[in-house]
Amino acid sequence: MSADFYSMLNRYVGRRICLTLHGQTNIWGKVAAVYYDGLRLSQAIVSTDFDSYTGFDQPISARGEPSSRETMVHVNQILAVTCLEEDLPEVEESPSQTASNAEKPLVVETLVLEVGSALYESLSKEKEESFEDQTSALRQRIASDLGLFLPDWRLQKSKQLEEDEFVVKVRGVRVGKGTVFPKRFLALARRPFLKPLATESVAPSLLPYGVTGWWIRRPEREMAEAHGYEVLDMVGFLVLHLEEIVRLNAARLFGRQQLQELLDQTRTIAPSLVEEVIPEMLSPRKLQKVLRLLLREQVPVRDMETILETISDWQHEVREPRELADKLRLALASVLVERCQNEQNTLEVILLDPALESALSRLLRNVNRSVGMTLGLTPKQRSVLLSALEEELEEAQIQGRSQVVLTSARLRSPLWQLLSSRLPHCHVLSHEEVEQSGEHMESTGMVFHTEGFPADEPIEKEPTFRESTPARKK
Incomplete structure (x- = not known):
């Protein structure tokens, strides 16, 4: 950690901040201590949803999280730091520093x-x-x-x-x-x-x-x-x-300007579709959040005709950005699968043992509609699961295969959130997405049920995409 960064973080001790980490994870909390290789946060809240919670509108304790929850963050994980309080102590600057700062441009280059x-x-x-x-x-x-x-x-x-x-x-x-x-x-x-x-x-x-x-x-x-x-x-x-x-x-680079350029290009080939959907059915701000969620997982957003048509189809049933992103993944299933196929056009995947998948399904926690489902794992369960998944994924990489995990629709997003901080290049697909693509699939590995997870019990089967597809507009 540089001396300037260390000094800045020390100014935040006792104050609430938001950390943006690799994998587009946000952590809100109060700075409890600063070390030379990281910092400790109390009252920590972890979220991977864009703009779902800013930290400005309500105190951390009002979020329903344990007020004593603490987490350690290593300096190498940090992309950006935002202080949520304005009453920071003033830092005296020498005349040379003041002159130097005056010369710096006010606009941050992308x-x-x-x-x-x-x-x-x-x-x-x-x-x-x-x-x-x-x-x-x-x-x-x-x-x-x-x-x-x-x-x-x-x-x-x-x-x-x-x-x-x-x-x-x-x-x-x-x-x-x-x-x-x-x-x-x-x-x-x-x-x-x-x-x-x-x-x-x-x-x-x-x-x-x-x-x-x-x-x-x-x-x-x-x-x-x-x-x-x-x-x-x-x-x-x-x-x-x-x-x-x-x-x-x-996802971080996809700002309002990038959205506008994408919409302008789409207007040249489907002007009526753009006018029908934006902003009548979906605001530009919400569309930006939806597309960012797709880009987080390297899902191309270039096919705006399909994206806008899908939003139009689901406008009455689905309103939350995360749920819309899931529907768009299904609509773009062929693109998702194609990017993961080998030279023989075969999708090679790593499966979860049914007992493990069943156990993980019982550990799902629904934070809220905007954040969606997360895995309520203990530190030991998290470590065991990550080690088992990393072993299979690293073997796939050694063999020259794409790193793809196949699981249920309910587990797909929470599992990707778990893996992305350690393996940002891995892909997590759902059975429904592969079925929707119609492409050939081949299992090359399996992660088995281990000790420390709930015993296997039957769970209710979730509906598939085809069982819940809305009627097309006439």
């Missing part, structure tokens, strides 16, 4: 890449395929794939960084940091079982999940390509890292 002096010079040089060219192609790729329209990346030179260091910021929050070697190439092993290269490896946090990489010199490039490695230059590596960050932060 996407910023800060680089050291040598790296800045390398990226600024004119070349056939420059940094601007590749980041522009990245923006087009993200728009085509996810339906997310991004602004340009802002390239800034920083005197605080080493010559070849870089820092990535999303809306002013640092989300990535690393070092590059401008005169070397990056050899990527996207396929399993490729022999490691006898050279310096790249930190896993800088690469897509499940991909390993090594820095190689120019004479080694041809050999690496002959052995099946994908070879990138310095700019290619940076853009690869930026793409990974954008995908993991897609």
Whole structure:
């Protein structure tokens, strides 16, 4: 933890704050203590729903949570900190600090890449395929794939960084940091079982999940390509890292401006549909929340015709963003499954033992309609379940398979919330979604019932999507 960040958190001791963590989890609570590697919150409330609870409108004790509930948060989990109280102690600033702050821009840039002096010079040089060219192609790729329209990346030179260091910021929050070697190439092993290269490896946090990489010199490039490695230059590596960050932060990046651009594009092909649904059936604010919930799990929102038609179909039965997001997942089931299929168009999944699934179903807790269902696990149950799931998912990654867990519709969202903080690249699908897609499925593993969970008892079968599909409008 940097000295400035530590000093800021110390100012919040005894005050209520909101922490935004990786995986789009929010934690509200009162700062009880600050340590050099994290902080302790009392009266903590955990939520993964966008804007479902702001912390400003009612005291934490009014939420019905135990007032003595405490949690520890490691500094590496924190994306943003918001104080919910305005009476903070004033901090004296030296004249030089005041002058420096006056020069800082008031607008927070959406996407910023800060680089050291040598790296800045390398990226600024004119070349056939420059940094601007590749980041522009990245923006087009993200728009085509996810339906997310991004602004340009802002390239800034920083005197605080080493010559070849870089820092990535999303809306002013640092989300990535690393070092590059401008005169070397990056050899990527996207396929399993490729022999490691006898050279310096790249930190896993800088690469897509499940991909390993090594820095190689120019004479080694041809050999690496002959052995099946994908070879990138310095700019290619940076853009690869930026793409990974954008995908993991897609929901945070989907603001009102991105929604407007998506609606404007949809108006060119289905103007009457847009006018019918927005804002008559659903406000732009609520639509933004629904689409953010989809983007959290890497569900593309580019097919706005299907999305708006589905909202129109369910307008009278479903109003909460989380419930609407579930209906949209079913409508987009073919897209969900296609993204997880292997080269043979087969969906390989990890199943839960029926006894374990039954036990977990009895541990579901309905917080409220906006937050939805959560798993009421003890710390021991959480640890045991995560370890068992991680073991199967890591084996899938080693074998070169997608990390997909298949479960019931009721368990799908709570299970993803549990896994996303540790394995943000995993997918959790429901049986109904796979059935709706009509695609072939193959089980490659199973997580079995373990001690510490409720004994197996029959539970009421939940209705499927087809049993509750509304009548189409005439």
